Amino acid sequence: MLAMGDGSHYDSTPDGEFRWGLDGLIGCKQARETGIRLSKAHEHPQEQGYATGTAPYSYRYERQTAGEKWPQMVADEETAPVLQRIFQTYAASEASAKQIAEMLHRDKVSAPISNRNRNRADRVWSGDVISGMLANRRYIAEPPAKWRALDARDVFDRVQARPASKVQRKAQGQRSCIFLGLLYCQECGRRLSPTYFPQGVYYQCGSKSSLIPCDLARESVKESDVRGQVEAVFADFLNGIPAATPAAVIETNEIKIARLRKQLELVGDRYESEGTITREAYQAKVAELKAQIKALEEQPVKAVDPRELLTLGPAVAQG
Numbered sequence: 001m002l003a004m005g006d007g008s009h010y011d012s013t014p015d016g017e018f019r020w021g022l023d024g025l026i027g028c029k030q031a032r033e034t035g036i037r038l039s040k041a042h043e044h045p046q047e048q049g050y051a052t053g054t055a056p057y058s059y060r061y062e063r064q065t066a067g068e069k070w071p072q073m074v075a076d077e078e079t080a081p082v083l084q085r086i087f088q089t090y091a092a093s094e095a096s097a098k099q100i101a102e103m104l105h106r107d108k109v110s111a112p113i114s115n116r117n118r119n120r121a122d123r124v125w126s127g128d129v130i131s132g133m134l135a136n137r138r139y140i141a142e143p144p145a146k147w148r149a150l151d152a153r154d155v156f157d158r159v160q161a162r163p164a165s166k167v168q169r170k171a172q173g174q175r176s177c178i179f180l181g182l183l184y185c186q187e188c189g190r191r192l193s194p195t196y197f198p199q200g201v202y203y204q205c206g207s208k209s210s211l212i213p214c215d216l217a218r219e220s221v222k223e224s225d226v227r228g229q230v231e232a233v234f235a236d237f238l239n240g241i242p243a244a245t246p247a248a249v250i251e252t253n254e255i256k257i258a259r260l261r262k263q264l265e266l267v268g269d270r271y272e273s274e275g276t277i278t279r280e281a282y283q284a285k286v287a288e289l290k291a292q293i294k295a296l297e298e299q300p301v302k303a304v305d306p307r308e309l310l311t312l313g314p315a316v317a318q319g
Contacts, residue, residue: 098127
């Protein structure tokens with residue numbers, strides 16, 4: 001029994017198991033309802049042209065009038081020229097996103113995080129940050145919005161139409177990794193993230209982009225080194241398994257055939273003695289079992305080396 005009310009509850013199950021289950025159901029329902037409310041809260045301002053979520057670089061939120069329900073996203077006049085410089089440089093030259101990031105770092109331009117919060121330690125610009133800006137359609141006020149576009153539409157279109165550099169194309173063509181989502185940092189337990197370079201894939205602690213990085217955030221390990229260690233472990237294991245000889249394969253097939261013949265006898269008994277299946281079902285089942293027996297009898301036999309089973313196939317990463 002479980003009674004709830006007036007701040008008291010009585011659960012007769014061991015360790016309160018019934019109450020745990022009830023609390024879980026209530027929690028799931030509340031989480032779902034909260035998610036729906038938040039989703040609707042975001043949809044409504046977006047339908048009226050207001051922005052939701054974190055303001056991108058060179059924008060900030062500001063209430064225009066006292067009675068306005070949602071704050072408007074307005075341009076940050078201090079950093080807007082930096083954003084326009086990024087778009088114009090990328091559109092008018094062959095500079096990559098990484099090269100633009102290095103240029104801004106040399107010119108001592110504050111990175112987005114340190115620009116928003118002066119108390120935080122400075123973060124350097126990166127190619128990923130620049131690439132994200134170049135693809136952000138909110139800079140041209142899309143979807144139709146109340147905020148002012150910071151980049152001209154023709155410049156934005158030229159940026160999107162510019163082909164990737166040779167290094168970028170080569171890296172994108174090789175963006176496959178074997179251990180995606182399988183490696184974790186031994187210091188903080190975060191998942192290791194792959195980074196792609198022309199010379200190979202490197203894994204690094206996911207805390208490198210966190211405000212509180214762990215002690216191993218700057219360390220990285222090459223995928224080929226991890227692969228060599230994993231293959232060595234599996235090779236030692238497989239070396240202890242004897243090869244499957246032709247005689248062993250034949251013996252295994254004979255066991256399977258004997259099992260199928262036994263099933264044939266049981267089907268015949270059910271049809272002739274018990275009458276529990278129809279003639280059509282009996283004939284179909286007999287044909288199926290005989291076909292399986294014939295396939296096993298005619299199967300070509302060859303020896304199998306268990307070390308041939310050791311194949312580490314790549315898992316293609318998105319993005």
